[in-house]
Amino acid sequence: xxxxxxxxxxxxxxxxxxxxxxxxxxxxxxxxxxxxxxxxxxxxxxxxxxxxxxxxxxxxxxxxxxxxxxxxxxxxxxxxxxxxxxxxxxxxxxxxxxxxxxxxxxxxxxxxxxxxxxxxxxxxxxxxxxxxxxxxxxxxxxxxxxxxxxxxxxxxxxxxxxxxxxxxxxxxxxxxxxxxxxxxxxxxxxxxxxxxxxxxxx
Amino acid sequence: xxxxxxxxxxxxxxxxxxxxxxxxxxxxxxxxxxxxxxxxxxxxxxxxxxxxxxxxxxxxxxxxxxxxxxxxxxxxxxxxxxxxxxxxxxxxxxxxxxxxxxxxxxxxxxxxxxxxxxxxxxxxxxxxxxxxxxxxxxxxxxxxxxxxxxxxxxxxxxxxxxxxxxxxxxxxxxxxxxxxxxxxxxxxxxxxxxxxxxxxxxxx
Numbered sequence: 203x204x205x206x207x208x209x210x211x212x213x214x215x216x217x218x219x220x221x222x223x224x225x226x227x228x229x230x231x232x233x234x235x236x237x238x239x240x241x242x243x244x245x246x247x248x249x250x251x252x253x254x255x256x257x258x259x260x261x262x263x264x265x266x267x268x269x270x271x272x273x274x275x276x277x278x279x280x281x282x283x284x285x286x287x288x289x290x291x292x293x294x295x296x297x298x299x300x301x302x303x304x305x306x307x308x309x310x311x312x313x314x315x316x317x318x319x320x321x322x323x324x325x326x327x328x329x330x331x332x333x334x335x336x337x338x339x340x341x342x343x344x345x346x347x348x349x350x351x352x353x354x355x356x357x358x359x360x361x362x363x364x365x366x367x368x369x370x371x372x373x374x375x376x377x378x379x380x381x382x383x384x385x386x387x388x389x390x391x392x393x394x395x396x397x398x399x400x401x402x403x404x
Numbered sequence: 405x406x407x408x409x410x411x412x413x414x415x416x417x418x419x420x421x422x423x424x425x426x427x428x429x430x431x432x433x434x435x436x437x438x439x440x441x442x443x444x445x446x447x448x449x450x451x452x453x454x455x456x457x458x459x460x461x462x463x464x465x466x467x468x469x470x471x472x473x474x475x476x477x478x479x480x481x482x483x484x485x486x487x488x489x490x491x492x493x494x495x496x497x498x499x500x501x502x503x504x505x506x507x508x509x510x511x512x513x514x515x516x517x518x519x520x521x522x523x524x525x526x527x528x529x530x531x532x533x534x535x536x537x538x539x540x541x542x543x544x545x546x547x548x549x550x551x552x553x554x555x556x557x558x559x560x561x562x563x564x565x566x567x568x569x570x571x572x573x574x575x576x577x578x579x580x581x582x583x584x585x586x587x588x589x590x591x592x593x594x595x596x597x598x599x600x601x602x603x604x605x606x607x608x
Contacts, residue, residue, distance in 0.1 A: 293466050297505060321439055327411065327461030329432055329440045340437055 203377045204236060204249030205339035207367060208306045209347060210320050210332050211360035215308035215317045216387030217247040218364050220371075220379035221398055225327075233399035237385045241266050244281050244309030245385055245392045250302045250324065258301040262288050278368045281309025285320040285328055292326035300324065304336040308387050317387065342374055343367040357386070361395065405507050408529070410435060412583030413445055413458035414543035416553060416574055417514035419522035419536075420566035423594040426454045426514040427570040427603075429543075429578050431586040432461060441586040441607070449475055452593050453488050453515035455495070458542040459529065460508035467509050488515030488523035492533060499531030506530050510542045520595045531584035552577050553606060563592050567601065575605045 203224065208217040220238040222229060237247045238259040239380070246262070249254045266284055270277065285307050295301055307320040321334045333347040334340075350363045361384070368382050381398025414498035415428035432443035445470050446456040455471065457464040474494060486494070489530050492513045499507060512526045527533040534540070538557055541549035552573035561569060570590050578585035588603035 248448075274521040290469075293462055296462065323462075324409075324433060325460065326465070328465060329443055329461075331440055332565070334439065344503065 206247040207335035212354040222382035235401035411461040414584035415456040418539040420561040427590040463507040496531035548577035
């Protein structure tokens with residue numbers, strides 16, 4: 203039931219997810235952060251069961267950090283490389299013990315100076331996209347993206363579209379998702395734009 | 405719902421006079437939802453060798469990486485290029501190795517061998533290959549594709565005519581299939597090189 207969606211703009215990527223953690227008829231928490239930071243300039247919005255979410259994202263992010271450490275900071279993996287690494291791991295696990303996670307990987311390529319957004323479903327099909335969504339959210343937000351997306355739109359315009367999407371989900375989506383967390387990835391790294399409820403609040 | 409129809413695909417490879425062409429649609433879908441309109445399904449494996457992979461997108465990408473790896477190894481060891489016949493056979497072997505847990509992919513191979521003669525082959529998901537001298541098809545609308553190709557195909561077409569035939573056959577077939585379409589790409593391989601053209605069809 204997780205809503206994950208994202209959009210690229212001129213100079214960055216915005217990722218947004220809901221903050222609801224629920225199973226069956228029970229809501230555990232309303233302040234979960236489903237956008238895991240991978241490296242300094244990339245993050246992954248994830249949807250799926252908590253166990254797979256945590257296991258997969260931690261595995262990928264730690265391995266990416268290890269790669270950087272092993273090269274003594276000389277090799278920084280591009281979002282393209284990170285996405286393909288994640289895809290490879292997901293594909294390997296698919297026929298052994300699959301991770302049921304659908305992800306949107308957003309990153310900023312500091313060498314080429316371009317933002318990149320990757321869609322990856324739980325079967326490990328990877329595709330670079332300009333905007334996208336995972337899960338039921340797609341049924342509501344993809345048409346908004348199709349209509350409102352412009353090549354090289356500014357950050358404020360992209361954020362406005364994201365907020366339109368959140369509004370649409372609030373009005374029309376059956377599942378109640380009161381809080382959303384929005385992060386942006388640009389040349390300065392990953393930062394939180396806003397959240398509905400503070401993930402650090404225990 | 406068949407696993408081979410989860411993402412959607414349509415592709416044709418056809419032979420002409422001293423040339424071959426391969427065409428595929430561009431849709432990446434997840435059942436009824438379209439995710440992308442620029443998904444790559446045809447890959448260049450050598451200067452005169454292309455492979456088209458139709459089926460489950462994750463296996464398309466896994467197989468493409470595996471083939472790139474095996475081809476690279478072959479070229480390093482043998483210090484020569486892999487001929488289309490060998491490539492087709494390699495693909496068949498790789499697929500049959502997973503006989504009881506297969507890659508959900510039905511590939512087609514198109515290329516010119518060393519003497520410039522066109523080579524075409526297609527196979528099923530477990531590596532049963534068929535070699536033809538006219539055309540091969542694969543994807544979610546093979547019925548449509550066979551109908552169009554059988555009607556429009558003529559032997560010994562020049563590259564321009566081959567392009568037209570491929571383009572028209574593909575576009576007409578995918579328009580009647582919900583799972584494929586959203587544009588197309590055609591590669592024509594002649595002894596002088598490869599020409600690639602994008603097709604704009606019905607964007608639905």
